[in-house]
Amino acid sequence: MDSTQHYDQLYKKSSEAILAGNYKLDSQLNNESDSRFGITFLIRPSEIIKANIQLFLDELKAVEPHQYYYPDADIHITVMSIISCYDGFTLDKINVHEYIDLIQQSLVHLDAIKIGFRGVTASPSAIMIQGFPTDESLNNFRDKLRENFKKSSLEQSIDSRYAISTAHSTVMRFQDKLENPEQLIQVVEKYRDYDFGKFEAKNLELVYNDWYQREKNTIRLANFII
Template sequence: MNLESHYKELYDHSISKISSDNYEIDNLIDSDKDNRFGITLLIRPPIEIKEEIQKFIKEIKRIEPNQYYYPNSDIHITVMSIISCYDGFDMKTIDLKKYIELTQKCLLEKREFSITFKGITASPSGIMIRGFMNTNELNDIRDRLRKEFKNSNLEQSLDKRYSIQTAHSTIIRFKTKLSQKEKFLKALDKNINYNFGAFKVNKFELVFNDWYQRDKYVNKIYDFFI
């Protein structure tokens, strides 16, 4: 996949939808009745990258203060949704040890790689940072996870929503109608190539999480270090 082209196509398509008021508002973000939970393998960028993200968020938040903005604690890259979030999932119903062991097996061949956060893209439901890998290692890990989990008898839903191939990070979600849409779009366009920085990946986290990876709901299961 050509990530540059993919991100641009996604941005153009989504901006067109936002411009014509066809964007998606998430009505569950503030709901205390949202019981969607799952298991995810993820990567978290270091604090210096997160602080750069917050600088960008601060600028957008001045224009649209009522949208949902990810705090540092929740910013992540999804490596794979092992069990995609669904209503009522309880990790007490699965054998966590087996999930750790199988994930560890998929990471045994892991090699050091870096991710560069450069520029923004969008979806009809929010704004994301474009992530670029310097090798194909991340997708190799994903392929091993797909193979091993699909050949196991463990509950899993890999690629149920879509087959993930990028290293993006969602940082803004729409939770209400945009109040200053034109200014918002202009700010996005101005920052389309914002350089958030690059980092070496040295840890993967296996977590129990809600739909938004909010820190108050995340329960860390295991850390895998490179």
């Protein structure tokens, strides 16, 4: 299944669930004692794309003001969730330099990563921007990371939740009962094929992060220029 089919199937199933009241609220968003942390390798979209995303979010906020919206600083594409967030994970449990070295080795044959953000999809608990890599560079790089990490003895949980294959960005999460689900879906429908722009990733970040990639809880461990 290609990315378009995946996004379309996800949207059809999720939009129907949202309209039927079968969406899911995230009960942890406002939990100050949430101690789920992990290590993520990610890309941040360009400033122009983030500005276009915020225009979309402004329209969502007009109909659903009490939901959780990602600020510019938190918007990202996950290249690989190296250690999926879990309760009690802290940086002193690992040797960060070993992770940096392994990633650096994996970068040797990396081609340019170019991604287009086009359209919007949904899950039962969130709204996402659809990302489409222009070639196989991102997936090839992910495969190289998988190969190198699995050959190592470093703690990792790559693909433990699911094998990442898309380049989407989550931009809104449901934290409170939806006031206007029909209007919400109308706004999403308006942007279903909207062109948010294309960009070439100039650098990749390795970060220590909470479940929601909130900047206030993020520690940047390394920056890789490509």
